[in-house]
Amino acid sequence: MEKYQITGSQPLTGEIRVAGAKNAALKILAASILSDKICRVSNIPKIEDIKRMAEILEDLGVKMAWGNSTMEIDPAGLKKSSPDWELTKKLRSSIMLAGPLLARFGEVTMSQPGGCIIGQRPIDLFLAGFKTLGAELFEHNESFTLKAKKLKGAKIVLPKISVTVTESLMMTACLAEGLTTIINAAMEPEIPALADYLNNCGAKIKGAGTPWITIEGVDRLSAGEYELIPDRIEAGSFIMLGLATNSQIKVSNCRPEHLETVLAILKNAGANLEIGPDYIATKPSFLRGTEIQTHEYPGFPTDLQAPFTVLMTQAKGRSLIHETIFEGRLFYTDKLTLMGADIIMCDPHRVIVEGGTKLRGKKLESPDLRAGMALIIAGLCAEGETIIDNIYQIERGYAQVVPRLKNIGAKIEKISG
Ligand code: EPU
Numbered sequence: 001m002e003k004y005q006i007t008g009s010q011p012l013t014g015e016i017r018v019a020g021a022k023n024a025a026l027k028i029l030a031a032s033i034l035s036d037k038i039c040r041v042s043n044i045p046k047i048e049d050i051k052r053m054a055e056i057l058e059d060l061g062v063k064m065a066w067g068n069s070t071m072e073i074d075p076a077g078l079k080k081s082s083p084d085w086e087l088t089k090k091l092r093s094s095i096m097l098a099g100p101l102l103a104r105f106g107e108v109t110m111s112q113p114g115g116c117i118i119g120q121r122p123i124d125l126f127l128a129g130f131k132t133l134g135a136e137l138f139e140h141n142e143s144f145t146l147k148a149k150k151l152k153g154a155k156i157v158l159p160k161i162s163v164t165v166t167e168s169l170m171m172t173a174c175l176a177e178g179l180t181t182i183i184n185a186a187m188e189p190e191i192p193a194l195a196d197y198l199n200n201c202g203a204k205i206k207g208a209g210t211p212w213i214t215i216e217g218v219d220r221l222s223a224g225e226y227e228l229i230p231d232r233i234e235a236g237s238f239i240m241l242g243l244a245t246n247s248q249i250k251v252s253n254c255r256p257e258h259l260e261t262v263l264a265i266l267k268n269a270g271a272n273l274e275i276g277p278d279y280i281a282t283k284p285s286f287l288r289g290t291e292i293q294t295h296e297y298p299g300f301p302t303d304l305q306a307p308f309t310v311l312m313t314q315a316k317g318r319s320l321i322h323e324t325i326f327e328g329r330l331f332y333t334d335k336l337t338l339m340g341a342d343i344i345m346c347d348p349h350r351v352i353v354e355g356g357t358k359l360r361g362k363k364l365e366s367p368d369l370r371a372g373m374a375l376i377i378a379g380l381c382a383e384g385e386t387i388i389d390n391i392y393q394i395e396r397g398y399a400q401v402v403p404r405l406k407n408i409g410a411k412i413e414k415i416s417g
Pocket of ligand 1: 126
């Protein structure tokens with residue numbers, strides 16, 4: 001088992017380049033099978049979740065060819081409507097394949113998806129949406145089957161805002177007959193990114209990035225080409241790393257406009273940031289405790305809640321962190337307490353952080369992807385050595401962690417044993 005060995009309290013300096021967005025890439029790979037023509041995606045991050053999605057697609061008969069940071073997907077050989085059960089369980093985003101397989105084959109059978117353990121994460125809204133588009137649902141113990149000779153456009157009102165449900169229904173409706181409207185859609189930047197890709201392939205989607213999306217169904221989609229947007233969560237994590245270690249680093253190849261709320265909150269807390277057209281640079285700052293609530297886009301992203309909590313352990317005064325999206329996404333804070341942070345859990349959704357504490361290196365296990373990155377940041381702030389285990393969880397979403405962080409002066413190694 002490989003681990004990260006970190007020696008903290010070193011000043012960081014230099015430039016770190018943001019990779020392509022994981023949560024845009026996964027959806028575009030799934031959407032590629034809506035067509036039988038080749039799709040080329042550039043700026044693709046070489047991360048474990050993308051490798052798992054590629055394995056599922058290959059098992060379905062799709063040919064995948066990796067370039068340096070490009071991927072060519074040839075779905076001409078797509079041969080079955082049931083993705084491999086074991087592979088599906090490794091990746092929550094495998095649920096994104098349900099709609100395209102249903103649209104292409106008129107039926108799909110899938111096991112329940114797996115993924116990060118950050119709450120209950122049901123799939124009821126996906127299934128309800130497919131039923132509204134005319135599919136018949138058969139539920140089994142740990143799997144489901146959907147059947148529809150031809151999907152029919154419909155009005156879908158989402159009772160709850162969900163990123164992947166919006167994306168899944170938007171892509172599926174591209175091959176439905178007639179007009180679909182999605183009301184109360186999520187607005188995360190990955191959604192217009194997916195719509196841009198699909199529209200490039202001949203889809204007719206309007207309104208992606210707003211709560212009202214309309215999709216006029218087409219008979220088929222053609223070949224597509226797409227360059228992925230930069231990963232806003234990776235960018236935000238690196239900014240918090242720079243601030244937490246009081247360092248001057250330049251986070252390049254990012255889109256500051258995707259992080260408006262985060263940047264405003266950081267500035268209010270005292271962060272000294274230089275914001276350019278495609279970069280954000282951190283400077284030594286005097287940070288004050290602050291209050292945040294995670295929220296759907298354009299609010300403060302739940303995926304940056306853990307790195308922000310680590311940052312607040314280094315700020316002066318008290319912070320309140322309110323996680324509103326997932327009920328299991330604050331439990332990593334007990335690991336920060338082990339490192340010397342002063343954190344009180346009020347309930348599963350809220351913690352209070354008394355800032356200004358020195359962190360000490362510890363042996364820890366990464367509980368999930370985003371909390372794992374937060375532990376790396378904590379380790380790089382802490383005095384002494386931190387060992388982080390279960391790094392597969394981190395490498396699911398962050399590429400080349402060790403070389404990229406070493407490049408800005410971090411003392412981090414991958415060790416075995
Ligand atoms: N929900 C339901 N029923 C459903 C689907 C979702 O009740 O059928 C609930 C969820 O349990 C949650 C809420 O809806 O309480 C909102 O979750 P959402 O569906 O928006 O989350 P998601 O689509 O499963 C995506 C990202 C997550 C990110 C969230 C919120 C991908 C692959 N995942 O998840 O990213 O935290 O949106 O922004 O796009 C990550 O990258 O580490 C990650 C977890």
